[in-house]
Amino acid sequence: MSTPSFSFAPIELPESASRLRTEVREFLAAEQKAGNFTPGAAGWSRVDPEFSRHLGARGWLGMTWPKKYGGHERTALERYVVIEELLVAGAPMRGHWAADRQLGPLLLEFGSEEQRQRYLPEIAAGRCLVAIGLSEPDSGSDLAAIRTKATKVDGGWRVEGRKIWTSLAHRAQVTSLFVRTEPKGENRHAGVSRFLVDMSSPGITVRPIINMTGEHDFNEVIFDDLFVPDDMVVGAVGGAWSQMGKDLAYERSAPDRWLACHDLLLQTIDRVGPKPDIAQSEALGRLVAHLWTLQNMSLSIAGMLEAGANPNVEASIVKDLGTRYDQEIPQIARTLVPEHMRGDPAHQRFEESLRHNLLFAPAVTIRGGTTEILRNTIARALGLR
Amino acid sequence: MSTMREILVDSAARLFGDLCTNEVHARAEKGARQSELWEQLDASGLPQATVSEARGGAGADPGDALAVIREMGAACLPAPLAETMLAELLLAAAGLPPRSGPLTVGPVLKGEKLSLARRGKEWEISGTLHRVPWARHAHALVVVTQVDGEWATAVVERPAITEPGMNYANEPRDNVQFKALRLPQDAVAVGGGCLTAARLIALGALFRSVAMAGAMKSVFNMTLRYAQEREQFGRTIGKFQSIQHQIAILASQLSAASAAADTVIAAAANGEASFEIAAAKTRIGEAAGIAAGIAHQVHAAMGFTYEHPLHRSTRRLWSWRDEFGSEAEWSAWIGGVVAQLGAKGLWPFLTSAQKTIPA
Ligand SMILES: Cc1cc2nc3c(=O)[nH]c(=O)nc-3n(C[C@H](O)[C@H](O)[C@H](O)COP(=O)(O)OP(=O)(O)OC[C@H]3O[C@@H](n4cnc5c(N)ncnc54)[C@H](O)[C@@H]3O)c2cc1C
Numbered sequence: 216m217s218t219p220s221f222s223f224a225p226i227e228l229p230e231s232a233s234r235l236r237t238e239v240r241e242f243l244a245a246e247q248k249a250g251n252f253t254p255g256a257a258g259w260s261r262v263d264p265e266f267s268r269h270l271g272a273r274g275w276l277g278m279t280w281p282k283k284y285g286g287h288e289r290t291a292l293e294r295y296v297v298i299e300e301l302l303v304a305g306a307p308m309r310g311h312w313a314a315d316r317q318l319g320p321l322l323l324e325f326g327s328e329e330q331r332q333r334y335l336p337e338i339a340a341g342r343c344l345v346a347i348g349l350s351e352p353d354s355g356s357d358l359a360a361i362r363t364k365a366t367k368v369d370g371g372w373r374v375e376g377r378k379i380w381t382s383l384a385h386r387a388q389v390t391s392l393f394v395r396t397e398p399k400g401e402n403r404h405a406g407v408s409r410f411l412v413d414m415s416s417p418g419i420t421v422r423p424i425i426n427m428t429g430e431h432d433f434n435e436v437i438f439d440d441l442f443v444p445d446d447m448v449v450g451a452v453g454g455a456w457s458q459m460g461k462d463l464a465y466e467r468s469a470p471d472r473w474l475a476c477h478d479l480l481l482q483t484i485d486r487v488g489p490k491p492d493i494a495q496s497e498a499l500g501r502l503v504a505h506l507w508t509l510q511n512m513s514l515s516i517a518g519m520l521e522a523g524a525n526p527n528v529e530a531s532i533v534k535d536l537g538t539r540y541d542q543e544i545p546q547i548a549r550t551l552v553p554e555h556m557r558g559d560p561a562h563q564r565f566e567e568s569l570r571h572n573l574l575f576a577p578a579v580t581i582r583g584g585t586t587e588i589l590r591n592t593i594a595r596a597l598g599l600r
Numbered sequence: 601m602s603t604m605r606e607i608l609v610d611s612a613a614r615l616f617g618d619l620c621t622n623e624v625h626a627r628a629e630k631g632a633r634q635s636e637l638w639e640q641l642d643a644s645g646l647p648q649a650t651v652s653e654a655r656g657g658a659g660a661d662p663g664d665a666l667a668v669i670r671e672m673g674a675a676c677l678p679a680p681l682a683e684t685m686l687a688e689l690l691l692a693a694a695g696l697p698p699r700s701g702p703l704t705v706g707p708v709l710k711g712e713k714l715s716l717a718r719r720g721k722e723w724e725i726s727g728t729l730h731r732v733p734w735a736r737h738a739h740a741l742v743v744v745t746q747v748d749g750e751w752a753t754a755v756v757e758r759p760a761i762t763e764p765g766m767n768y769a770n771e772p773r774d775n776v777q778f779k780a781l782r783l784p785q786d787a788v789a790v791g792g793g794c795l796t797a798a799r800l801i802a803l804g805a806l807f808r809s810v811a812m813a814g815a816m817k818s819v820f821n822m823t824l825r826y827a828q829e830r831e832q833f834g835r836t837i838g839k840f841q842s843i844q845h846q847i848a849i850l851a852s853q854l855s856a857a858s859a860a861a862d863t864v865i866a867a868a869a870n871g872e873a874s875f876e877i878a879a880a881k882t883r884i885g886e887a888a889g890i891a892a893g894i895a896h897q898v899h900a901a902m903g904f905t906y907e908h909p910l911h912r913s914t915r916r917l918w919s920w921r922d923e924f925g926s927e928a929e930w931s932a933w934i935g936g937v938v939a940q941l942g943a944k945g946l947w948p949f950l951t952s953a954q955k956t957i958p959a
Binding site for chain 1: 817820824827828838839841843844845847848849851852854855856858859860862863865866867875876878879880882883886927928930931932933934935936937938939940942943946947950951
């Protein structure tokens with residue numbers, strides 16, 4: 216892992232990217248006007264298959280991929296601007312998020328030609344919802360402890376085991392599944408493989424787990440004698456660990472990391488109105504100074520990635536700072552708009568947003584790697600571990 | 601960073617490293633004049649970094665000058681380098697000739713005012729300025745004030761100190777009083793491009809922000825090194841997870857400060873950057889407090905000694921975050937802007953290259 220430079224060169228966006236910003240804003244305004252989406256408390260974190268297909272039709276999925284796989288051969292900075300605009304506007308992004316950001320790039324790097332041809336054009340069209348099956352009851356932060364096991368049979372693998380917290384497994388066409396293809400040996404990271412699982416296959420049971428906001432979002436997924444054909448193994452058998460690399464920098468520095476509670480920031484600004492008191496000014500000003508810093512950090516990392524660097528540590532830092540910032544928003548919003556103001560029907564939209572984001576906020580520093588694991592990663596990069 | 605700037609920054613860092621000996625720091629802490637230090641700085645041409653070509657300087661761009669100030673912060677260079685550069689910005693805007701340093705500027709406190717009036721062919725200036733940085737060593741103090749509703753810039757030679765003072769890092773912050781002091785005609789410019797007092801404070805905030813980002817880098821380097829050297833319970837303290845996490849937080853805060861500094865430097869090279877300056881002072885000021893706190897905890901008693909150099913950086917961070925407006929003041933200013941923009945206007949504003957502050 217590279218040692219951090221602590222240098223975040225400001226990015227001057229190319230003309231094409233600035234033009235795209237305007238295009239996305241116009242598109243979103245039209246979609247809103249047509250009633251295709253309404254910004255809500257959950258911000259971008261909603262599923263809307265039809266909206267995902269609209270994005271695909273606009274060429275805003277698989278943006279950087281080769282045209283022969285349904286991609287659009289745009290630059291990483293152009294993609295950055297598009298997703299940032301969509302996320303900020305609270306467009307429903309989760310129907311394609313894991314597919315476009317994680318699975319697509321993974322297949323481009325490690326997938327077989329057949330896998331690419333099968334999945335990439337579907338993802339780019341916004342027709343493929345992907346779930347990520349890593350966590351298990353006894354394997355959370357310690358991913359190498361997974362027990363879901365695949366046994367070699369003629370033409371493929373038989374899978375037995377149980378995943379947990381699998382977001383959107385109940386709506387996914389495909390799950391990107393981490394399985395043990397060899398018993399855990401001395402090298403804990405060896406013997407783990409990644410399978411592409413067609414969710415319509417027999418042998419899969421998806422059970423809802425209701426989260427504390429009251430929603431059904433993640434699941435328990437049970438595999439009982441599931442057959443996965445050989446050609447659905449991504450890359451080398453037993454090589455899943457070595458596939459985790461640069462995609463982490465994309466994942467961790469992306470603007471979704473500091474835009475989970477953005478709707479609540481906007482609702483708070485709206486409720487505070489044009490004549491804030493000093494406490495409101497200070498608190499909102501501080502949050503916006505953080506937002507400005509985070510945006511420039513993410514953009515700078517997008518520039519580093521475009522230049523071929525591997526800013527893994529910088530990306531972990533952005534995720535740590537960004538998720539902490541997000542988590543603070545409900546804690547601050549509640550003090551700026553006191554309870555006696557919230558009963559008024561005019562504040563209903565604020566109240567909805569506070570409720571959702573207050574209850575959702577604990578998740579942002581857990582999912583995709585906890586704060587503590589991120590800090591371990593940063594410390595390792597600094598040579599302390 | 602351009603290659604030219606990299607070369608400049610490298611040579612500045614090397615020079616500051618050479619200049620900042622323990623003896624220099626010891627003398628600076630007592631507030632003593634350091635003529636030799638200034639002569640060596642002057643010979644390097646760095647204090648003139650903001651003098652444009654048209655004014656007989658090297659014509660460095662403002663970004664280069666700020667990159668040098670970052671290194672000054674990293675080295676804890678005890679000299680009015682930032683103030684001398686700021687003074688030139690005031691002189692240039694006013695169309696007054698450049699001056700050799702050390703120079704300083706005022707008023708540095710919000711709301712402080714001087715009165716300036718014509719007396720025949722001369723000018724007369726009255727009033728008190730508090731906490732003027734390095735005033736006792738300055739060859740001249742460049743002040744901004746209003747005359748008949750117009751902004752004016754005036755140069756006061758060797759200002760008289762009524763009360764010497766210092767910030768938490770023992771950098772001179774002196775009170776200066778003018779009692780109907782006469783100034784020659786050519787020491788004053790009125791109107792034209794003269795900068796306002798608010799603009800001077802914003803520019804001061806810009807310079808302090810960037811200096812803090814530099815000082816934080818040193819704080820981080822010292823802390824990381826110490827964690828890898830100090831042993832307790834049979835291992836280096838950096839092996840303890842709680843220390844690792846504290847240092848990871850320090851690294852994150854340094855990163856945020858660096859990014860804010862990099863961004864504000866670029867913005868200031870292209871325009872007024874009022875919003876960016878406010879955001880940078882707010883974000884970097886907050887990071888400075890967190891970073892200094894963690895650094896001291898990791899260094900424990902050793903870092904609490906006068907002998908150990910850590911406090912040179914942390915005391916500067918604690919001073920500079922308050923000077924030219926603390927994060928409380930600047931965040932309140934941003935909050936006012938945000939309230940005017942409204943929820944709908946916020947994002948278009950943040951993503952526009954030239955940010956027009958709503959009235
Ligand atoms: C909303 C949400 C959606 C999710 N979606 C998915 C999904 O789609 N697919 C999927 O596979 N998983 C998903 N997860 C699971 C997520 O990846 C795990 O929750 C996460 O990796 C942490 O695992 P855990 O919850 O088992 O906590 P544990 O690993 O048991 O950790 C418990 C506590 O111990 C700390 N800890 C653990 N190890 C260390 C260590 N080495 N050093 C210091 N502290 C440590 C942790 O930081 C945490 O505070 C989701 C989780 C949430 C909340």
